Amino acid sequence: MAPGSITARIEAKLAPLLGPNMARNATRTFCQHTLQMDPEALTAADVPRLLAALRPALRTLLGAATAEHLLDEITLELR
Amino acid sequence: MNSPRRHLRFQALALGGVAVGLVPACFALSIADPVRLASAFFGWAMALYLTAAGGMLVAALTFDRGEALRPAWLLLGAAYLVLVPTQIAIGPKAGGLFAEAVRFPVVDSLASGAFGALAVAGFLLLSRAWRASGLDTTSPAGRLAAQLLALLVAGVLAGPELVERLPAALGGDVNALGDVLADLLDVSLFVVAVPVLRAALVLGGGLVAWPWLLLTASLMAWLGYDATAVYGGAAGLDDRTVRVVEEVFRSFGALFAFGAGIAQRWVMTEAE
Numbered sequence: 133m134a135p136g137s138i139t140a141r142i143e144a145k146l147a148p149l150l151g152p153n154m155a156r157n158a159t160r161t162f163c164q165h166t167l168q169m170d171p172e173a174l175t176a177a178d179v180p181r182l183l184a185a186l187r188p189a190l191r192t193l194l195g196a197a198t199a200e201h202l203l204d205e206i207t208l209e210l211r
Numbered sequence: 212m213n214s215p216r217r218h219l220r221f222q223a224l225a226l227g228g229v230a231v232g233l234v235p236a237c238f239a240l241s242i243a244d245p246v247r248l249a250s251a252f253f254g255w256a257m258a259l260y261l262t263a264a265g266g267m268l269v270a271a272l273t274f275d276r277g278e279a280l281r282p283a284w285l286l287l288g289a290a291y292l293v294l295v296p297t298q299i300a301i302g303p304k305a306g307g308l309f310a311e312a313v314r315f316p317v318v319d320s321l322a323s324g325a326f327g328a329l330a331v332a333g334f335l336l337l338s339r340a341w342r343a344s345g346l347d348t349t350s351p352a353g354r355l356a357a358q359l360l361a362l363l364v365a366g367v368l369a370g371p372e373l374v375e376r377l378p379a380a381l382g383g384d385v386n387a388l389g390d391v392l393a394d395l396l397d398v399s400l401f402v403v404a405v406p407v408l409r410a411a412l413v414l415g416g417g418l419v420a421w422p423w424l425l426l427t428a429s430l431m432a433w434l435g436y437d438a439t440a441v442y443g444g445a446a447g448l449d450d451r452t453v454r455v456v457e458e459v460f461r462s463f464g465a466l467f468a469f470g471a472g473i474a475q476r477w478v479m480t481e482a483e
Contacts, residue, residue: 151420191279194478197479
């Protein structure tokens with residue numbers, strides 16, 4: 133899997149809920165600020181850390197159960 | 212299900228709020244007798260408050276205990292709920308329709324104050340949750356500018372009554388004190404709700420935006436209610452028309468609040 137496509141796939145999973153702009157901003161912001169890496173350089177090994185960074189925001193907006201379901205879906209898809 | 216279709220029921224919820232919100236205008240067209248019209252508005256307002264509280268309770272109970280947004284929705288629902296017993300005690304209001312003093316004006320002021328305080332607390336929790344989510348990327352300068360703008364708008368709407376009633380309130384008039392308190396809470400509400408508006412804008416296109424959009428619409432409707440009360444006469448509207456427009460805005464405010472609660476539940480169940 134090309135590294136850049138992982139970011140795009142996570143954004144695509146988040147976009148229906150967060151909107152395309154927020155999905156892109158959230159993924160890129162958490163990559164840069166929390167993981168301190170270029171979003172395009174994200175690899176499968178980095179995904180759990182990115183999802184862990186996104187977890188509190190998703191739990192706030194969607195509740196814990198729904199957020200965990202979404203994170204599980206992303207994890208499964210990128211496995 | 213493709214993305215545009217997922218938004219359909221949320222759009223229907225919003226449009227339903229607009230359509231049902233026009234019911235007071237239908238009452239005004241079909242009921243000429245001002246006393247009967249006041250009674251119709253009263254019954255309708257009670258139904259609206261219960262509906263809004265119910266919608267927000269649904270949202271609150273969709274979150275588990277300990278989750279950030281649960282107490283916010285509970286407080287917003289309680290704000291509407293507190294109006295029901297107090298308004299039942301006061302009964303139909305004559306304002307703009309015929310000459311009769313409000314019964315229990317202190318209770319009326321206290322109810323407005325309680326509504327404002329609970330709504331401010333609810334919006335404060337929503338705003339704090341949004342900021343704490345880490346998704347709010349607005350610069351501090353942008354935040355300050357938005358809050359100053361909200362303060363300006365709220366000041367324009369609440370200012371005239373505040374200036375008019377403040378001397379009496381300072382003189383110990385309990386009714387005037389209640390009005391001043393309600394005005395100050397209105398101003399606070401619009402300022403603390405600014406992050407909710409920002410959230411609605413930046414989440415645009417996503418399902419999560421809908422509850423925040425509808426909450427913003429509810430707040431805008433209450434702004435319209437205040438604007439009509441303050442500037443309706445100056446805009447050339449007669450007393451009856453001012454009252455009817457107020458009732459339409461009241462309906463929009465409560466129905467969009469109901470819609471926001473239902474939308475919150477739909478977002479969470481849709482994503483599961």
